[in-house]
Amino acid sequence: MSDLTFYTNPQSRGQTVRWMLEEIGQPYETRILGYGTTMKDEAYLAVNPMGKVPAIVHGGKVVTEVAAICCYLADAFPEAALAPDPQDRAEYYRWIFFTSGPVEAAFTPGRGAGNARRAAGHGRVPQLRHRHENAQTSRPRKRPTSAGKQFPPP
Numbered sequence: 001m002s003d004l005t006f007y008t009n010p011q012s013r014g015q016t017v018r019w020m021l022e023e024i025g026q027p028y029e030t031r032i033l034g035y036g037t038t039m040k041d042e043a044y045l046a047v048n049p050m051g052k053v054p055a056i057v058h059g060g061k062v063v064t065e066v067a068a069i070c071c072y073l074a075d076a077f078p079e080a081a082l083a084p085d086p087q088d089r090a091e092y093y094r095w096i097f098f099t100s101g102p103v104e105a106a107f108t109p110g111r112g113a114g115n116a117r118r119a120a121g122h123g124r125v126p127q128l129r130h131r132h133e134n135a136q137t138s139r140p141r142k143r144p145t146s147a148g149k150q151f152p153p154p
């Protein structure tokens, strides 16, 4: 069994991650999830509380967000040589973040219903707020902020 699991749906942004996984060339297990069904099951919400694909679990660590997954895989498998050397990453980061942020926002339908809502990377805004707050407060801080304070405050 591979220690790399890929959660996706063939009609999703997961195809970008699949391409990346193929370029990496390591074995991985694929789990296909259905829209509005297995994608919203408790078992999968424990992996990605947004109930969205793609996601990967590698050695017990979860990574979601297409851009984050691609960067993570490039770093985790340096032998595939898919990321520039750290000192040469200015353009690399610039265009990855530009594409996954403003470009994607400009081309996805936004706050409609049904399929339009599913396609919008942010999902429903109240749900997004809730998930984001949970992620911030449940993560133990390893070091104080530059101001020497614990964030979030106890």
Ligand SMILES: N[C@@H](CCC(=O)N[C@@H](CS)C(=O)NCC(=O)O)C(=O)O
Pocket (backbone or CB within 6 Å): 011, 012, 013, 014, 035, 036, 039, 051, 052, 053, 054, 064, 065, 066, 067, 117, 118, 119, 120, 121, 122, 123
């Ligand atoms: N920002 C996320 C977007 C993820 C996303 O919205 N995925 C869609 C498929 S392309 C999804 O899973 N929709 C299901 C839903 O919202 O119920 C990313 O880059 O991975």
